[in-house]
Amino acid sequence: GAVxxxxxxxxxxxxxxxxxxxxxxxxxQATTMFWYRQFPKQSLMLMATSNEGSKATxxxxxxxxxxxxxxxxxxxxxxxxxxxxxxxxxxxxCSASRQGHDGYTFGxxxxxxxx
Amino acid sequence: EDQVTQSPEALRLQxxxxxxxxxxYTVSGLRGxxxxxxxxxxxxxxxxxxxxxxxxxxxxxxxATLTKKESFLHITAPKPEDSATYLCAVQAAGGYNKLIxxxxxxxxxxP
Numbered sequence: 001g002a003v004x005x006x007x008x009x010x011x012x013x014x015x016x017x018x019x020x021x022x023x024x025x026x027x028x029q030a031t032t033m034f035w036y037r038q039f040p041k042q043s044l045m046l047m048a049t050s051n052e053g054s055k056a057t058x059x060x061x062x063x064x065x066x067x068x069x070x071x072x073x074x075x076x077x078x079x080x081x082x083x084x085x086x087x088x089x090x091x092x093x094c095s096a097s098r099q100g101h102d103g104y105t106f107g108x109x110x111x112x113x114x115x
Numbered sequence: 116e117d118q119v120t121q122s123p124e125a126l127r128l129q130x131x132x133x134x135x136x137x138x139x140y141t142v143s144g145l146r147g148x149x150x151x152x153x154x155x156x157x158x159x160x161x162x163x164x165x166x167x168x169x170x171x172x173x174x175x176x177x178x179a180t181l182t183k184k185e186s187f188l189h190i191t192a193p194k195p196e197d198s199a200t201y202l203c204a205v206q207a208a209g210g211y212n213k214l215i216x217x218x219x220x221x222x223x224x225x226p
Contacts, residue, residue, distance in 0.1 A: 045216075049213060093159075095159075
């Protein structure tokens with residue numbers, strides 16, 4: 001079945017630094033990928049929709065200059081958290097849809113801790 | 116505004132004790148309703164997609180049903196390995212393929 005690989009699974013960074021999270025579709029081409037954030041015991045909140053070769057579409061309230069999204073190829077989207085602060089600590093998850101397949105496939109998530 | 120509400124927030128069952136999880140939704144034109152299972156510290160795992168009222172889908176001990184206002188995830192004779200958070204999400208017509216998630220139901224099945 002469709003596999004989405006997300007890396008790293010865990011990262012700890014110092015306040016003020018930037019962190020990049022990668023999301024790869026391993027066995028299919030994903031023209032659209034989605035980035036979510038999940039706080040403990042809460043649901044997934046969509047941050048942005050990433051389209052290959054074009055600018056990402058951000059949800060209301062999400063700072064596009066802080067959460068940089070790049071979708072340079074049909075198999076790779078990246079989320080960079082710039083100038084990270086402790087309140088950015090969260091679980092970040094990507095997902096992708098595959099034409100002709102039911103549902104959306106999610107990555108395994110990245111636990112970001114900013115100290 | 117498109118909205119998804121799941122109940123209960125948490126559910127504790129004994130092994131073999133069947134039950135149902137509820138997902139109520141308000142959406143401007145439903146394209147699809149999705150059920151996912153999420154284990155702690157992992158991404159959601161796809162279970163079902165339902166597209167129209169009256170539709171039902173089954174997988175092992177799970178059965179999902181859909182009406183015009185809500186969906187149920189029925190769990191028959193659950194086992195401890197069914198313990199997880201179950202998430203419901205909707206995709207609205209004109210929503211550019213994005214999913215709107217409910218807060219989930221945390222299910223614990225005890226032997």
